[in-house]
Amino acid sequence: MNYACLHTHTTFCDGKNTVEELCQSAYEQGLSMLGFSAHAPLPVGSGIVSQWHLPQNKLDAYVEAVQKAKREWEGRISIYLGLEIDYIEGVCGPADHRFSAYNLDYTIGSVHYLTKEDLSYYFTVDGPRDEWQQGVQELFSGDYEAAAHAYWTNVRAMIKAGGFDILGHIDLVKKNNPAWWNDQAPASYQKDAEQLLPELKNAGIVVEVNTGAMNRGTMNETYPSAGILRKMAHYTIPVTINADAHSTAHLRGNYDQAIEVLKKSGYGEIVNFIGKSRDLQNKGPLAYTSGPEGWVTELLP
Ligand SMILES: [Zn+2]
Numbered sequence: 001m002n003y004a005c006l007h008t009h010t011t012f013c014d015g016k017n018t019v020e021e022l023c024q025s026a027y028e029q030g031l032s033m034l035g036f037s038a039h040a041p042l043p044v045g046s047g048i049v050s051q052w053h054l055p056q057n058k059l060d061a062y063v064e065a066v067q068k069a070k071r072e073w074e075g076r077i078s079i080y081l082g083l084e085i086d087y088i089e090g091v092c093g094p095a096d097h098r099f100s101a102y103n104l105d106y107t108i109g110s111v112h113y114l115t116k117e118d119l120s121y122y123f124t125v126d127g128p129r130d131e132w133q134q135g136v137q138e139l140f141s142g143d144y145e146a147a148a149h150a151y152w153t154n155v156r157a158m159i160k161a162g163g164f165d166i167l168g169h170i171d172l173v174k175k176n177n178p179a180w181w182n183d184q185a186p187a188s189y190q191k192d193a194e195q196l197l198p199e200l201k202n203a204g205i206v207v208e209v210n211t212g213a214m215n216r217g218t219m220n221e222t223y224p225s226a227g228i229l230r231k232m233a234h235y236t237i238p239v240t241i242n243a244d245a246h247s248t249a250h251l252r253g254n255y256d257q258a259i260e261v262l263k264k265s266g267y268g269e270i271v272n273f274i275g276k277s278r279d280l281q282n283k284g285p286l287a288y289t290s291g292p293e294g295w296v297t298e299l300l301p
């Protein structure tokens, strides 16, 4: 099986290693494809202050570094240029096409933030637990189900607006709430999650099975949970496996567990990205003819 990771952060945003270090390590670890997905710069003057996004004035350098790696590693490992773009209600989203001039190979659409309408208050659902608890108190009077509903509403709006290839960590909102792990979330949450699935299928969006929280030791399960994966399998929604790597140590981290949960959930295959914008003539016909452009199927071992 070909191993790939399209969800990777470097020192350009909040990762620990450089583009070059990640390429070298991915090659040594036997990955066939490596994609870079820096946290895309937030719009200038958005009103949101962040330490973990790629600053706007480093975007060109990031693009150049990945393009350089693409040339240098050609023939050994396929390198792809991407961005992880935030959907923030009323502020920005992957559908804005703010980065279309950069000839990106792919983009990941993610919801991290919940905000007050006037942006006088905002927080990330995957931040430190005390910030999450404070945020739920501030925005939802301590009602966790209401916070989850707001999160899922944002994910749904992002899917509807489109403009991205991969849905990032679909159920990120569970991270700080152990009561929701192991598919123990309340019925309203499960219903909200399930409602997205036909829309995802119609949009041809690939959902990542993200091992990032397992790699960081914060949670012992993938995004999405097994329960969501089972429902996704019913809709035959294509999935790919990503490490959400913030260091070389995370590349390919916990992929065996991801494969295991996929198989238990009814998946026999995943898709791997081979590049949309590239000349595919020498690569033979796309195996995944009924699926998204630029992806090939890979049978699970
Ligand atoms: Zn993310």
Ligand SMILES: [Zn+2]
Pocket: 007, 008, 009, 084, 244
């Ligand atoms: Zn990420």
